[in-house]
Amino acid sequence: MSTYRYQRLLTMLYRRGQGLGSHCLNVGYLVCRVIDILDTGIPHQDLITAAVLHDLGKVAWPDDLFTKNLLSATDRDIMAAHPLVGRRIAEQVWPECPETILHLIETHHNPGNWLPAQILAACDIWVACSEPRANRTKLPDDETVYREMCKVAAEKVVDIVSKAARTQGQHFFLGTQDYRG
Numbered sequence: 785m786s787t788y789r790y791q792r793l794l795t796m797l798y799r800r801g802q803g804l805g806s807h808c809l810n811v812g813y814l815v816c817r818v819i820d821i822l823d824t825g826i827p828h829q830d831l832i833t834a835a836v837l838h839d840l841g842k843v844a845w846p847d848d849l850f851t852k853n854l855l856s857a858t859d860r861d862i863m864a865a866h867p868l869v870g871r872r873i874a875e876q877v878w879p880e881c882p883e884t885i886l887h888l889i890e891t892h893h894n895p896g897n898w899l900p901a902q903i904l905a906a907c908d909i910w911v912a913c914s915e916p917r918a919n920r921t922k923l924p925d926d927e928t929v930y931r932e933m934c935k936v937a938a939e940k941v942v943d944i945v946s947k948a949a950r951t952q953g954q955h956f957f958l959g960t961q962d963y964r965g
Contacts (some may be wrong), residue, residue: 834888841870902937
């Protein structure tokens with residue numbers, strides 16, 4: 785792994801602000817906990833790296849898109865494109881980035897049946913639903929989060945992600961308390 789190029793990408797996420805860097809590290813942290821329980825069939829480092837870089841495409845978003853309540857069709861198109869944009873940014877900054885990492889970044893919202901992508905997608909949903917956001921007043925309940933994760937991952941994966949995310953009734957991510965309790 786090119787440490788310098790990886791650090792450049794991570795710096796891009798943190799400099800973007802809006803909690804983007806912390807969110808990505810939190811997803812990486814949860815992925816680490818899940819892969820201790822579930823074998824993915826790919827090198828763990830690839831899945832962890834992809835988890836930390838999964839929202840790289842959001843560095844191209846306009847500032848207001850992070851906090852808008854009412855989205856236009858153009859806003860939704862920009863949001864939907866962030867996985868592919870993230871892949872392209874990673875390819876530019878880190879030309880020797882393994883294809884597995886690039887594929888995970890690109891498919892983190894549409895994982896299909898590939899287990900590593902399902903793990904990333906479910907972890908992303910759990911973390912996103914556990915973090916305070918400027919454009920929502922309350923966090924979703926556990927049942928809603930579970931249903932959302934089941935849209936992108938097999939029930940076995942969802943159960944393991946839920947279990948890994950909770951330790952003795954609560955957990956803490958990097959710098960962010962889980963407000964879901």
